[in-house]
Amino acid sequence: MKVELEADKCVASGQCVLAAMDVFDQDDDGIAILLDEQPAAEHLDGVREAVAICPAAAIRLVDQ
Amino acid sequence: MRRIVVVGASAAGLAAAETLRREGYDGSLTLVGDEPLAPYDRPPLSKQLLAGEWEPERLALRAHDDVAGLDLDLRLGVAASGLQLADRTVELADGSTVPYDGLILATGVRPRRLPGAGGHVLRTLDDAVRLRDRLTPGKRLVVVGAGFLGAEAAAVAWRLGCEVTLLEPAPVPLAHAVGTEVGEVLTRAHLDRGVDLRCGATVTEVTGDGVRLADGELVDADEVLIAIGSVPNTDWLAGSGLAVGDGVVCDEYCEAARNVYAAGDVAGWYNPLFGLPMRVEHRTHAAEQGMAAARNLLHPDARKPFAPVPYFWSDQYDMKIQAYGYLRGHDEVAVVEGELAEGRFLAVYRRGEKVTGALTVGMPPKAIRRWRQAIATGADWEAAVPSRSRVEAAPGGATA
Numbered sequence A: 001m002k003v004e005l006e007a008d009k010c011v012a013s014g015q016c017v018l019a020a021m022d023v024f025d026q027d028d029d030g031i032a033i034l035l036d037e038q039p040a041a042e043h044l045d046g047v048r049e050a051v052a053i054c055p056a057a058a059i060r061l062v063d064q
Numbered sequence B: 001m002r003r004i005v006v007v008g009a010s011a012a013g014l015a016a017a018e019t020l021r022r023e024g025y026d027g028s029l030t031l032v033g034d035e036p037l038a039p040y041d042r043p044p045l046s047k048q049l050l051a052g053e054w055e056p057e058r059l060a061l062r063a064h065d066d067v068a069g070l071d072l073d074l075r076l077g078v079a080a081s082g083l084q085l086a087d088r089t090v091e092l093a094d095g096s097t098v099p100y101d102g103l104i105l106a107t108g109v110r111p112r113r114l115p116g117a118g119g120h121v122l123r124t125l126d127d128a129v130r131l132r133d134r135l136t137p138g139k140r141l142v143v144v145g146a147g148f149l150g151a152e153a154a155a156v157a158w159r160l161g162c163e164v165t166l167l168e169p170a171p172v173p174l175a176h177a178v179g180t181e182v183g184e185v186l187t188r189a190h191l192d193r194g195v196d197l198r199c200g201a202t203v204t205e206v207t208g209d210g211v212r213l214a215d216g217e218l219v220d221a222d223e224v225l226i227a228i229g230s231v232p233n234t235d236w237l238a239g240s241g242l243a244v245g246d247g248v249v250c251d252e253y254c255e256a257a258r259n260v261y262a263a264g265d266v267a268g269w270y271n272p273l274f275g276l277p278m279r280v281e282h283r284t285h286a287a288e289q290g291m292a293a294a295r296n297l298l299h300p301d302a303r304k305p306f307a308p309v310p311y312f313w314s315d316q317y318d319m320k321i322q323a324y325g326y327l328r329g330h331d332e333v334a335v336v337e338g339e340l341a342e343g344r345f346l347a348v349y350r351r352g353e354k355v356t357g358a359l360t361v362g363m364p365p366k367a368i369r370r371w372r373q374a375i376a377t378g379a380d381w382e383a384a385v386p387s388r389s390r391v392e393a394a395p396g397g398a399t400a
């Protein structure tokens, strides 16, 4: 599974970091940074939570 | 549970539907929405879309394939018109009836209007496109209501070169929500740019060529935007037996009646974290509550009270405002970082003995996260907030 982040949609809410700290971080303006494009299985639930909760619909988890 | 119906196909309804599938529900899942469009996002309507920076396609909440993957019985462009609790059926405006074992209500809110003809509102994609097309340079726009929505629209219109008048009945915009001191910072942002913000101005009517104020004065305008709050979409539930007050009345599990839940802007529920009944109109909250309602519906033996720290952001001019918690009805405000005068600050809010809110403009995310945590854990105000930072004894009160 691969994580896609559309950073120009990001509204800096930080919800993804709360949901999956090992996969997302924020820069000083709050814009999300993808730390790990292909997170290990144990992080996928957190990523799915982030996809669902992101208020900008900026995150996708795609099969590959 | 083999038949679940979700009414309202936007942030809350879609999050509920997705969560049901993610949690393994494989029965029939009907999603009913009265808008003809695939679920789209509203916050950009008063920001990038109104500014002409984004086209409507960018607002889709999910890629087409992701929606298709949910295997929904998707009924778009048709409103739910009635609910029969005893028969467990939802009636649709096209005359059909959909039976359910579980139901999630996520019908959101609609804009409050003013007497008189004309005037824009800003809730749907259509509304936003219609207003955008009128906001050409030099146009005189009157915005009625300087809440978050009115302020955002005023900021965008100013940037597009419109002549903007912002009319607000309160002495300081948003003071009831964010406190007088912070409200004044937001006020200054309008005045500094030459937006004609007039407080204490109550509009009674939209006329053909502007608006009429309570004192009889006419304010001329080419376009009028009415941004005076919203009304929960609960009319269709009249006579259903569901308790409807300020929205659908739910308990701390977001349940309104047996196996009937509500989520998002339409849902009033009891938030145990604050010990208060609330109804929250925030984007993140809609998704969170949709997820919580779906989980509680699906796992009746493992229900969890829904006790979130509400989160909200707003973009006005070059300011990004972010708020956590419940600010309304606070007892005290303190500025713990930055300076109000510089327009870069982090303010925290007290209600009773606890830290219950935080609002920031232009501060880095790590600073904010700490205070979110304080709210989530119900941190004691005296212990958490240095006394020198306290600026306001009571909302609307004198500066200490």
Ligand SMILES: Cc1cc2nc3c(=O)[nH]c(=O)nc-3n(C[C@H](O)[C@H](O)[C@H](O)COP(=O)(O)OP(=O)(O)OC[C@H]3O[C@@H](n4cnc5c(N)ncnc54)[C@H](O)[C@@H]3O)c2cc1C
Binding pocket: B007, B008, B009, B010, B011, B012, B013, B032, B033, B034, B035, B041, B042, B043, B044, B045, B046, B078, B079, B080, B081, B106, B107, B108, B109, B122, B123, B124, B149, B233, B236, B263, B264, B265, B266, B280, B281, B282, B283, B284, B286, B311, B312, B313, B314, B315
């Ligand atoms: C212009 C604008 C800007 C905003 N900006 C921000 C922001 O910056 N930050 C923030 O946190 N929040 C913001 N919000 C608020 C946020 O968009 C809402 O909290 C969120 O959309 C709520 O989602 P919802 O699914 O509960 O309700 P809605 O998005 O209102 O969706 C409800 C859906 O149900 C449909 N419906 C209603 N009645 C029926 C019926 N009888 N049958 C079938 N369908 C029905 C409606 O047409 C609608 O499609 C903004 C809102 C607007 C309008």
Ligand code: SF4
Binding pocket: A009, A010, A011, A012, A013, A014, A015, A016, A017, A024, A026, A030, A031, A032, A053, A054, A055, A056, A057, A058, A059
């Ligand atoms: S949750 Fe979405 S909007 Fe919030 S910081 Fe992460 S990517 Fe950005």
